[in-house]
Amino acid sequence: MRWKIATAVLLAAGLIATPGAAQAAHPAPSLTALTNTAPINTALTDTAPTDLISARPSPAEVGRALARIAKASDGRVRLGVIGRSNEGRPLRLATVGHGRTRLLYVTQQHGDEPLGTPAAVRALWALGVPNTPWHRWLGSQVTLDVVVQANPDGAVRNQRFNHDPGASGDYAEPGVGYDINRFHNPLTPIEDNPVPESRAVLRHWHATHPRVVIDYHMQGRYLQPDGRETTASLLWPTSPLAPSAAVTASRRLAVRDYDAMTGLAGANVTRYPGGDYEGIARNAYGILGSASLLVELSDLPAEQVEFQIRTAYLSMIATAQGAADGSLWRADPARADTVPERGPALPGAASTLLRADAA
Ligand SMILES: [Zn+2]
Incomplete structure (x- = not known):
């Protein structure tokens, strides 16, 4: 255990390289810049067993991993279901902590964008299974809800859409299903919303009023303005x-996560060129008043999958800690404008995720 703590401190300080860091050599901000006050906690160590979850888990594997976490945590990670997919699969919710500040992470609304799911499962282990004074403090400050693999029917088909062969209209693929991440429109009465996965997340939002919502996706391969990937x-x-208050809070969240992903994970991060449509979760939960953020992991080659999972994992951990100690709300929202714009697609990169505005 002690080596893990030492490793975490060194990782947090940027003193030892992580797999992928060589590819993504990026100057790390100081710890002070990252957290304002608190040193990064040793919970940043990924303590999950290596066989807990695969990179592209089936819904059944997700269910088994969450059950294992619930048991190993002596019930500190609670499991629930916020609804059912069109094929009747459970839409799984995992919760840790009991503090007043509520956080909501959503993974894999697009079934072919899986890596947020193993990151979330590992974050739930790291935050819920150890029972140190720090963990008890965190749990006293925040309640973290995770909708793990929000599109299980799409996941089993490795497809973007949900499974609804009768889908029609805007943001539907006839014969296939709906794009779940276009059906969070808070202006649409929930009973008129044709997408059960979106309805379930919306209803959960209204039941809990989370202060923070982060939605984890994947994109194709692109270049930074400076030519790195x-x-x-x-x-x-x-x-x-x-x-405007929600946008400002969201920009603080973006800055915090930018620092965690670049400084701790060694990621090369840009601003995603997303649209203004209110049915997109990023917009919808901002309209409803949450600090709302979209995170897109690039679809990198297999040897960098672990690096990508770790990027999302560190975003999840840093957000929870920043919400618990308040440092999240002291980030400078103006710094969001300094996140570079995403550059052109990587020449020659073959990816099913190379779509304009695919979030
Ligand atoms: Zn997506």
């Missing part, structure tokens, strides 16, 4: 309907 992108709400 982008490994992740992020974006806050851009809908003109989002209240």
